[in-house]
Every structure is written in C-alpha cells, then in structure tokens.
Amino acid sequence: MAAVPEESRQGWMSLTVVLFGFTFFSSTMMAGGQLGKALGYGAGLAKAVLVGNLLLAVYAAALSYVAFRSGLSTVLMSRHCFGARGSALADLVLGLTQVGWYAWGTDTVATVLIQTFHWPSELYVPMVLLAGLGFSITATIGYKGLEVLSATTVPLMAGLIFWSGYIALAHPSTPGGGGGEMTLSQAVTIVVGTFVSGATQSTNWTRYSRTATSSVVVTFLAFFLGNGLMVGYGALAGSVYQNSDVVAVLILQGLFAPALFMLLANIWTTQDNTIYNFSLAGCHFFRTExxxxxxxxxxxxxxxxxxFGFSGYLVPFLLALGTSIPPVGGVILADFFYCRRGAYPSLAS
Structure with a gap:
C-alpha cells in the first residue's frame, strides 16, 4: 500500500522472467486458435496479431514507465486520478477481471486432465478445488515466489512452443483460409482483450524496476513478443488442426508428456500472477495489509x-475486457503526464 523503496528494486533479468511467465498463458493461445480458425493463417491474421499486440505493448510500456517513476501499483495510481472513493470502482473492475481469468485457468486444468486420462466426471469438483487453491501458493509468497517459478518454467515452455510450431508447419494439412466469420476489428479487439487486464496491472511488477529503460523495454517485449508468440502459435495450431485447444494439439502431435507440462506450467505461471494482482486490488479496496x-x-x-461454468464465456469476456479496461489505464496515463506533469504527490497528502 506504498511506493516501492529503492532497496527493494529488482534488475532487468528478474523482471523479464516474471513478465514473460505472466504473458505465457494458455487462454491466449486458445484465443489465437479461434482467430486461426476464423481468419486462416494469412495476411488478415498477421495484421490482427501485429496491430493488437503492438497496441497492447505500447499501452503496457507506458504504464510501466509511470510505475517506475512513482513506485506505485495501478490501484494506487488510480487513487490519484479517481480519488479515494472513485478508485474503489477501478479496484472492483481490475480485481474481478483477474478472478475471471483465475476461474478460466482452474477449470481448464481440471477439465483437460479428466478428459486426457479418461477419469470419471465425479472427479471434476475435487480437481477444481485442488487446482484453485494450489495455484495460489506461490502468490502468497510474493514477488520472489513468482520469480522462482517463472525462471524455471519459461525457457522450457518457449522451447516446447517452437518445437510444436515446427511440427505444425511440417504437417500435410498446411495452414489455410479460415471460416471468415470474424472481422478484422473484432480480431484486434480479441487480441487486445487477451491480456489488456494484465497489461493494465503489469505495474504490480514494473514498480520494482531499477531503471526506466528496463521497465519500458522489458514490458514492451513481454507483451509484444511474449503475448504475440502465444497468439501466433495458437493461430497456427488452430489453422492447421482446426482445434483451438493447444493441449489437444500437442497430444495430436505425439507430445503427450510435454502437453501435460505445458498445461500445468503455462497456467500456473499466470494463475499465481493473476491472483497476486487480485490481492493488491482487494487490499486497496478494503484498505487492509x-x-x-x-x-x-x-x-x-x-x-x-x-x-459454476464461467469458462464457457471466454470470447464474450475477452471482447468486454478489450473495450472496458483500456479507459482505466488511459485515464491514469493522462492524469500522470498532463495533470501531474510527470510526478505524483505523496498519497498522504
């Protein structure tokens, strides 16, 4: 609930592994798979991925610069521009979106494991309970727990994605045209929506940056390359195999064990970040430590x-995020650069 002191600032490598671990998320690949099925693997898809991730990366990098300068998280920045009471609405919006993503990831793990191993459906509830509570463990430790987990899993996940992508490109069913049931503007909105809530709250980590350069550059690369890789790989898989479920695609490619690793590691590195984001918004909303x-x-x-089946509404959820979350970050940026002239007063004042 305060600015990060200088002695707690982290180097660029620490920030890199945490942010890339955050942007490596299965839902982004599955959203990309739906884009690939709709648009095909061609110029339209490339334009949607490029434009969407460029907008996302610039937006996140700008907020990260403010976080470095102020040492504040998004929810604390919102108190400056929305006021003590008005910022409660931002807390609710940002916090509930993270809970929505957490619900999706928890359901996905339980559902895929049950389907893959042909376990009885009666195990769904205990599997959801186990995953839902288990994913939060590293988040309770804080930044260091997130860093250790991401540093271990991110390089392995990146290697697996390139390996699977190579297999997909060599598949006899080459990437082709899609169904055409999605406009370019809808596709860009979905790309932005995949991680705009995360981009808005990337300040929760970039406030720990030691330099402005590391804060801006690492954030831009994580969202442009990291999120772009997820969307692009998902779109390739969806176009070739006509399946937006990346775990199912890996199994079709004969990568059964890597598929399970991807499922657990990929979702865990985002789930812990997601619920960490919620905890900061929740602490600010209730004014508790x-x-x-x-x-x-x-x-x-x-x-x-x-x-209760929240994960069945992924695409409407993404479209809602793509249109409702950016104004929060936009107001924060306008307030900091135009109204505050690049420097916040102390929260106590």
Missing part, C-alpha cells in the same frame, strides 16, 4: 466461478 488472506479469498472466489 492482509495480502495473504485476500489472496486466499480471491482463489476461493475464482474456484467457485469455475465450478
């Missing part, structure tokens, strides 16, 4: 949403 308790309560809420 009990972050671990708020983290646990957020995990419980996300788990309940998963049990």
């Amino acid at each position: 009990r972050r671990r308790l708020v983290t646990f309560l957020g995990a419980v809420l996300g788990t309940l949403l998963a049990l």
Whole structure:
C-alpha cells in the first residue's frame, strides 16, 4: 500500500522472467486458435496479431514507465486520478477481471486432465478445488515466489512452443483460409482483450524496476513478443488442426508428456500472477495489509466461478475486457503526464 523503496528494486533479468511467465498463458493461445480458425493463417491474421499486440505493448510500456517513476501499483495510481472513493470502482473492475481469468485457468486444468486420462466426471469438483487453491501458493509468497517459478518454467515452455510450431508447419494439412466469420476489428479487439487486464496491472511488477529503460523495454517485449508468440502459435495450431485447444494439439502431435507440462506450467505461471494482482486490488479496496488472506479469498472466489461454468464465456469476456479496461489505464496515463506533469504527490497528502 506504498511506493516501492529503492532497496527493494529488482534488475532487468528478474523482471523479464516474471513478465514473460505472466504473458505465457494458455487462454491466449486458445484465443489465437479461434482467430486461426476464423481468419486462416494469412495476411488478415498477421495484421490482427501485429496491430493488437503492438497496441497492447505500447499501452503496457507506458504504464510501466509511470510505475517506475512513482513506485506505485495501478490501484494506487488510480487513487490519484479517481480519488479515494472513485478508485474503489477501478479496484472492483481490475480485481474481478483477474478472478475471471483465475476461474478460466482452474477449470481448464481440471477439465483437460479428466478428459486426457479418461477419469470419471465425479472427479471434476475435487480437481477444481485442488487446482484453485494450489495455484495460489506461490502468490502468497510474493514477488520472489513468482520469480522462482517463472525462471524455471519459461525457457522450457518457449522451447516446447517452437518445437510444436515446427511440427505444425511440417504437417500435410498446411495452414489455410479460415471460416471468415470474424472481422478484422473484432480480431484486434480479441487480441487486445487477451491480456489488456494484465497489461493494465503489469505495474504490480514494473514498480520494482531499477531503471526506466528496463521497465519500458522489458514490458514492451513481454507483451509484444511474449503475448504475440502465444497468439501466433495458437493461430497456427488452430489453422492447421482446426482445434483451438493447444493441449489437444500437442497430444495430436505425439507430445503427450510435454502437453501435460505445458498445461500445468503455462497456467500456473499466470494463475499465481493473476491472483497476486487480485490481492493488491482487494487490499486497496478494503484498505487492509492482509495480502495473504485476500489472496486466499480471491482463489476461493475464482474456484467457485469455475465450478459454476464461467469458462464457457471466454470470447464474450475477452471482447468486454478489450473495450472496458483500456479507459482505466488511459485515464491514469493522462492524469500522470498532463495533470501531474510527470510526478505524483505523496498519497498522504
């Protein structure tokens, strides 16, 4: 609930592994798979991926610069531009979007494991409970827990994605045209929506940056290359195999064990970041320092949403995020650069 002090600032490598771990997310690949099926693997898809991720990266990098300068997270920045009471609405919007993503990831893990191993459907509820509460463990530790997990899994996931992409390109069914049921503007909105809530809250990590350069450059690369790789790979898989489920695609390619690793590692490195984001928004909303308790309560809420079938609304959720979240970050940027002239007063004042 305060600015990050100088002695707690982190180097660029630490920030890189955390942010790339955050942007390596299965839902982004699955959204890309739906784009590939709709647009085909051609110029239209390339334009949507390029434009969408460029907008996302510039937006996230600008917010990260503000985070470096101020040492504040997004929810604390919102108190400057929306006021003590008005910022509560931003807390709700940002916090609930993260719980929505947490619900999706929790349901995905349970569903895919049950389908892959042909387990009885009665195991769905206990699997959701186990995943929903288990994913929150590293988030309760804080930044260091997120860094250790991401540093271990991100290089392995990147290698697996390139390996699978190579197999897809060599597949007899070459990438072709899509169904054409999606406009370019809708596709760009979905690309932005895949991670605009995460981009808005990337400040939760970039506030730890030691330099402005590392904050801006690492954030831009994580969202342009990291998120772009997820969307592009998902689109390739969706176009070749006509299947937006990347885990199913890996299994079709004969990569059964890597598919399970991808499922667990990919989702875990984002789930812990997601519920960490919720904990910061929740702590600010309730004006409490009990972050671990708020983290646990957020995990419980996300788990309940998963049990009630939230994941069936992924595309409408993405479209809603792509249009409702950017104004929050836009107001923060305008307030900082235009109204505050690049420097916030202390929150106490």
